[in-house]
Amino acid sequence: MPEAAVARLAVYLRVLSGMAESGVTAVSSEELSQAAGVNAAKLRKDLSYIGSYGTRGVGYDVEVLVSHIERILGLTRNHSVAVVGIGNLGHALANYGGFPGRGFPVTALFDVDADLVGIPVGGIPVNHIDEITAVCLEREVSIGVIATPPPAAQSVCDRLVSAGVQCILNFAPVVLQVPDNVEVRKVDLAVEMQILSFHVARRADEAASVSVGNNGLGVDGMVIRP
Amino acid sequence: MPEAAVARLAVYLRVLSGMAESGVTAVSSEELSQAAGVNAAKLRKDLSYIGSYGTRGVGYDVEVLVSHIERILGLTRNHSVAVVGIGNLGHALANYGGFPGRGFPVTALFDVDADLVGIPVGGIPVNHIDEITAVCLEREVSIGVIATPPPAAQSVCDRLVSAGVQCILNFAPVVLQVPDNVEVRKVDLAVEMQILSFHVARRADEAASVSVGNNGLGVDGMVIRP
DNA sequence: CTTTGTGAAGCGATTCACAGCA
DNA sequence: TGCTGTGAATCGCTTCACAAAG
Structure with missing residues (x-):
């Protein structure tokens, strides 16, 4: 399929x-x-x-x-989710409180910042990032969500993989290197915006060439290419 | 291309x-x-x-x-961005403060909630959603980001379109209906999670058929299909 | 000799159009 | 008659393999 x-x-x-x-x-x-x-x-x-x-x-x-x-789609069983990086986006994700569509309970949160550790977000306490392996194994996390700054993403990814996580949803603007048995999906805002930008530019180009070139008419309607 | x-x-x-x-x-x-x-x-x-x-x-x-x-990619000019729906995600987006990769200044925020109106988020004051058309035209918004709850998404989309916005980035889990001249990109967390779920399920299926079926060996190694 | 640029082949997804069935 | 299910045709992206260029 x-x-x-x-x-x-x-x-x-x-x-x-x-x-x-x-x-x-x-x-x-x-x-x-x-x-x-x-x-x-x-x-x-x-x-x-x-x-x-x-x-x-x-x-x-x-x-x-x-x-x-x-x-x-495998939605007959639950898929335990861990979110790594509790910044703006991580907060938003944790507060979805069980992901949209259900069946994806968030069971673990991680961050490097010691000030965040222990404080619950969306009802789940934040663990320190060094505990990833132990906590993911214990809570049988099957999907890891990376919402860290770019420099931390590959290292977080490696740790998730070594904790047995085989599915990763990556919000960091970084191309992750993973073994073949790990599935990565990426959500890349910058890329999405730039694709839209491309279409704006293309539209502008076409408008320009239609008005001065391809319709065979000049700007005042005079026939250039009859 | x-x-x-x-x-x-x-x-x-x-x-x-x-x-x-x-x-x-x-x-x-x-x-x-x-x-x-x-x-x-x-x-x-x-x-x-x-x-x-x-x-x-x-x-x-x-x-x-x-x-x-x-x-x-058309990145030689700026693309003014409006974010509609200042919930968890809207906050996160507004606080990126000029989108990743630059060239995408957020110049307008909108919400229905009167309590949010006037309060700045990430340095930009929130306008009421009824002002979309006027504000988008005035600030020459070229990209609209929809971060509202699902029921509001289509209506917000229609208003953005009537304000001349031709590019939309949609975070709401809704299939937007737009005219042909409008470009929509969607970021759909539920779909991403479900694609990952599908791969988990497929892996589980394959593992099962390898161990009991397709290799011709039973669980204890006895040959079933020599 | 190395690395790009690209026609042509290959491959996977989409669309067509109609047979099959209620 | 009406709508699904699907082989066949089509389309477009990806990969190959090599000529062209430095």
Whole structure:
């Protein structure tokens, strides 16, 4: 199954959960794809990767789809999360209090700053970063979230890996080096902003070339390239 | 140019900036690709999209690459940013104080909560959300960041669009509906966590099938499928 | 001899279009 | 008839491999 399809399944799951709460019990590929912002063919292909749970001529049962997607995404068991780096972002993450979508309880917080150690954030006490290995093993952390300043990220990552953590969500603007058996996802604000910046620039370029070049008209409408 | 290549250019730029600060003046595609976590062929292909600025047999001049990537990404001009929703995440974003990588000054903050209005966060006073249109137009906001609760996201998005904002970074777990001329990037924690969860589940499945099924050996090593 | 730049091949994801089924 | 499920076609990104250049 394509990695991109996995990401979309998570989106479908959210939309379906919303529908279920609103009392909707059945949905067609057309309706669901609209709500998820993809086209219907892609949606059906994505769902086909996990099995055939629709009814031809009718559509999908919302509850059935929800439970199958949850199973495929491994949401039937809890995934214990540790957040490292209790700055602005770390606070925000800890205070989400069990991650959005549930099933991801935050069970450990770490920081280098001794002044933070022992103080609870979002109900969980902060441990010193030197305790990562012991605490992660003890609390069976399966997902590590890195929210440290860039210089600390690789070292934190190494420690998480040596504590047996195989999944890492990295907010630090650093390219992490990890062994093959560790999965890293990164959330990189600077990169996101720069992609948007690129599109602004491209739009500006196109606007410029349309107005003076590519439409064959000069600025006052005179035909240059008939 | 592939969208994926644009994202990588932003990563190369960061790595190159770090090298420049360390006094490195030249770099080969092999070195740079290692540091950026991609293979050398892909790096060269990506750089070829923006022009031929290397020297065969030698490599690339760090400063030259930096300035060309900055130009392509539109980083030669400032992009004024507005953050909407001053909760935990909004605070964290506002306090970054000019976004990572610079060139993205936060010039406006908005919230519905009247108690927050007027109080500065990260040096910028919070405006009431009803003032979005006027303030965004006045401060020439080009990028809107949505950090509101899910139910408010679409409405905030609509208001940003009507204020002329054409680029949106969305942290709310909602699929935004926008006109074609608006570019949306989303950062979705729940989706990221669920992708990691999927990989945990897949690893567990594989481990199970290796130990009891696909290697032809039972749990104690007895041959089941010789 | 080293390293870039790139056409061409390869590969994976998306889209099409229709067979299959209720 | 209507909608799903899916092979086949298509598209676009990635990788290869080598000619070109210093």
